[in-house]
Amino acid sequence: MIKMKIYTVEAGNFKLDGGAMFGVVPKSLWQRTNPADANNMIEMASRCLLIEDSERLMLIDTGMGNKQSEKFFSYYYRWGDFNLVSSINKLGFSCDDVTDVFLTHLHFDHCGGGTVWSKNKKFLAPLFKNATYWSNNDHWALACKPNYREKASFLSENLSPLSESGQLRFVPTHKSGFKHNSDLGLEILFVSGHTDHQMIPKITYKNKTIIFAADLIPTAGHIPIPYIMSYDTRPLLSMDEKSDFLNGAVEENYFLVLEHDPHNEVITLKKSDKGIRLDQTFKFKDVF
Secondary structure (H helix, E strand, C coil): CCCCEEEEEECCEEEEEHHHHHCCCCHHHHCCCCCCCCCCEEEECCEEEEEEECCEEEEECCCCCCCCCHHHHHCCCCECCCCHHHHHHHCCCCHHHCCEEECCCCCHHHHHHHEEECCCCCCEEECCCCCEEEECHHHHHHHHCCCCCCCCCCCHHHHHHHHHHCCEEECCCCCCCCEEECCCCEEEEEECCCCCCEEEEEEEECCEEEEECCCCCCCHHHCCCCCCCCCCCCHHHHHHHHHHHHHHHHHHCCEEECCCCCCCCEEEEEEECCEEEEEEEECHHHHC
C-alpha cells in the first residue's frame, strides 16, 4: 500500500482586477498585501493539490485550462510558465493516472482545466479520461442554470463534457461544519457565500490538518473578515462563514493551502487585537 503523499500542482498564473478581488475595501488598504500593476490588476495563482493515497490519485481543482480563445484569455493577463499537464508530469504522473478530480466549485478558473479539445478539435472531452469528477447536485444545478451574477463564470464548455462522459458524480451535501465523506476520504465543509455549495476539503497529513481554502480565503490578503471579493454572491453570508472558519482554523491549528496566492503557498493564522491575522507563511515542501 502506498503511503499518502500530497503535492501542490501549479496550473497557471493570471491577473484579476484588484478592486473586484477586494470589494468595498479601499485600494490604499488592499494594495499593502496585493500590489496592483498599472491596469489595477493583481497577481493570481491557480494552485491545485494532488493526493496520492493507495490506489487513488486525486486532483483538487484544475485551473482555467487553455481551450478558450485568445480574446477570452486577454482579459486575464496570464503570466509565468506553469500549466496543469506539465506540472503533473513533473511529479512523475500522467493525466491517465488520475482517478478522481474534486472540484471545489465550477467557476471557470477552478474547473476549466478539466476538459480539453479532441485532437481534431471537433469535440470537448475530459482531460482525465480515467477519473471520476466530483461536484455536488445543488452546485451543479446552479452552474447549469446560472444567475445573472455568475453567468460569465459558469461556462457550458467546462460542464457538458463531464455530464456527457458519464464520469460525473455528486457528493451528498450537509448543513454545517466539516463532515467526512467515505467515498473520497476527505472531510468537506460547504460554504455558500461565494457561490452556492462551494466545497472546502480538509485532509489530515503527517499529523497536521490541511485546508484547501479555494475561494473562501483566496489569498493571504483576504484574511480580515470584511476583505471579501465583489464576486461573492452573498457577501454577508461570506463574512459569517469566514468568521466561523477563521476561529476554527486558529483553534485547530489548520495549515491553509491558498489556491490563488502566487507568493504564499501555505499559511497559518493567529489571534490579535485586530482579530484573526496571518501568523506564518511556508512553502508546501518545507512543511510537508
